[in-house]
Amino acid sequence: MNKFVILVTALFLVITGTAFSQKKAFTIEDLYKVQYAGAPTVSPDGKHLAYSLTKYNLHKGTSETNIYVMNPDGSNKIQLTKDGKSSGPIWGFDNQTIYYSSTITKIAQVYRCSLGDTTSTKITDFSMGVNDPKLSPDNKLIAFSSEVYPECGADSKSNALTDSLAQNGPVQAYMADKLLFRHWTDYTAGKCSHILIYDLQKQTYTDVTPGNYVSPVFMLGGGIGYNFSPDSKELCYVSNHASHPEASTNADLFLVPVTGGNAINITSDNEAWDGSPVYSPDGKYIAFRKQLVAGHESDRFRLALYNRQTGEKYLLTKSFDNWVDDFIWSADSKSIYFAGEVQGYQPIYKIAVKTLKIVPVSGFKSIFSFDADKKGNLFYTANSVEKPTEIYCQNLFNHKVTQLTHFNKELTETVDIQPAETMWVAGAEGQKVEVFVVKPHDFDPARKYPLILNVHGGPQSQWMNSFRGDWQVYPGAGYVVAYANPHGSTGYGQAYTNEISGDWGGEPFTDLMKVTDALANLSYVDSTRMGAMGWSYGGYMMNWFQANTKRFKCLASMMGLYDLRSMWGATEELWFPNFDLKGQPWNSGLYKKFSPSEYAGNFSTPTLIITGQLDFRVPYTQSIQYFTTLQTRGIPSRLIILKNDGHWPNTVKSMPVYYNAHLDWFHKYLGGDPAPYDMDKLIKNQAFTDIQ
Secondary structure (H helix, E strand, O other), X not given: OXXXXXXXXXXXXXXXXXXXXXXXXXXXXXXXXXXXXXXXXXXXXOOOEEEEEEEEEOOOOEEEEEEEEEOOOOOOOEEOOOOOEEEEEEEOOOOOEEEEEEOOOOOOEEEEEEOOOOOOEEOOOOOOOOEEEEEOOOOOEEEEEEEEOOXXXXXXXXXXXXXXXXXXOOOOOOOOOOOOOEEOOEEOOOOEEEEEEEEOOOOEEEEOOOOOOOOOOOOOOOOOOEEEOXXXXXXXXXXXXXXXXXXXXXOEEEEEEOOOOOOEEOOOOOOOOEEEEEEOOOOOEEEEEEOOOOOOOOOOOEEEEEEOOOOOEEEOOOOOOXXXXXXXXXXXXXXXXXXXXXXXXXXXXXXXXXXXXXXXXXXOOEEEEEEEOOOOEEEEEEEEOOEEEEEEEEEXXXXXXXXXXXXXXXXXXXXXXXXXXXXXXXXXXHOEEEEEEEOOOOOOOOOOEEEEEEEOOOOOOOOOOOOOOHHHHHHHOOOEEEEEEOOOOOOOOHHXXXXXXXXXOOHHHHHHHHHHHHHHOOOOEEEEEEEEEEEOHHHHHHHHHHHHOOOOOEEEEEOOOOOHHHHHHHOOOOHHHHHHOOOOOOOXXXXXXXXXXXXXXXXOOOEEEEEEOOOOOOOOHHHHHHHHHHHHOOOOEEEEEEOOOOOOOOOOOOHHHHHHHHHHHHHHHHOOOOOOOOHHHHHHOHHHHHHO
């Protein structure tokens, strides 16, 4: 073959999309080579950025996180900590000192080091542990939250003898006189989250939120629960003082002196959620997020202001019909930068406090944390389906974007990390549904591939064009992966989000069936080899698929709801089913109408089920009920219970089992590449028990 023929052939392969990659296929092992940069924070003088960096060791089942510092242009990177347990850097006002959290002694405490001397000094020694520390502007106080015994407050002590007896003694019991006695993965055991303030000079602790109230309230995914005023004399925090907090979303903002004393509720006029307080640099305002619908945890998160002089409160983002997430003030207190969930992305916007004019800042990107300096530079972490997280700088005047870190450069240059393509499908009532599609390694448009449809949880959330193991592990094994944002998803207006409430198995199911039709008609999809998977509400939808369609050759249900009536009585945050299913099992027919357990006679699809024994949100007994039904009906099924995990399995210990189990199941029924490890042998191996 002469050179001309070779060149023409190569051009044809590129044009038709059949040119094979010189990179290796993405595997589970590659996922744990990815390094994750944490939130960048700018020093007061703007001359340095501090951030954390997390690395994983798959075979040891360990991770390490350390604090780093670099110049704003990405140069001169310095590793400040080496204990592998450090995170959350906070700058002191001298531009040299950094405070941070570390679990080097297992119980989290605050430490301090400096740019000139990286030797760490332990600052706090609170026996119950220190969570989410914040440094006062005058650098004299540290506020933090901790699980304490309410009657003891700052004098709470961890009792080693009591703890030992509770774990190893002959009697193990929990006693409760009211609900919300357990949450996510833990029993309260008589303890309650309080906010304490540590005086760096006096070395004393003060409980500023006494009483049997959780302060700050739990926020899924984190979030700001308290902040100091600019003069360091006051703390604004979030707490829910409802008589039945398990059924109420009425969190409020309270003001309390840093020395303790009477707290003032400044949002008592709103019976819905108020939270995420941040003082303006000039001290005139407190910006916060709020909802307007009581009991609805997925009502639109709006940005609001509280005038500290007049007590007036007003909404800033009336015209922004999507959720507001993280936000920061501009240095001059005239504007606020906020992240919003919009059509599969999380871009940054700027809103002027006086005019309420909203201006897009970043363009459509998936941004997860950000900070700004006084010179008009925005620093943020971002990723996309084909590119793991890195730190970037965007100049707000000329809009130039510079990538400051390249932690994953070697990986992306040697491993095939596939991008996502977008398609829109006419869903329920003709409303457009956005679908992301990731093609397999060495994609050949002349071939037909097995398909995996992944349904998101929440249910009020959105799949984004962001890096995620599911989007690469399965394409690396030869599958087309698709994920959609049906009715109930965020990012497409609050009306679209609201339409899932009271209609779990209605329009969202219709959307997903129409999406499946469109995917099955793609020239490169083998419509006879389609599977589906989902987590939480996505797991529920797998169970609903089981009851209502035969489109899929196999299903994989993770932490999924199966019997809605028994789920109501066993979950902890009752406000969620109360609102989304419009009442309780005895007064709402939706628990029966949309419960997969009611349609067991229709079941026939082989199903993998994964759950966590410490999942109190969707109790693992839901999965056991489902598995028992499938087994009794003779339907191929496999149940994996992760012994030490809750709703979110351990990233480095349990998630590798999750990925491998899925590959094993899909290979068996869809004919893709086999899993790296045989599941039957893995389960029999003692290491499997250790992983859990």
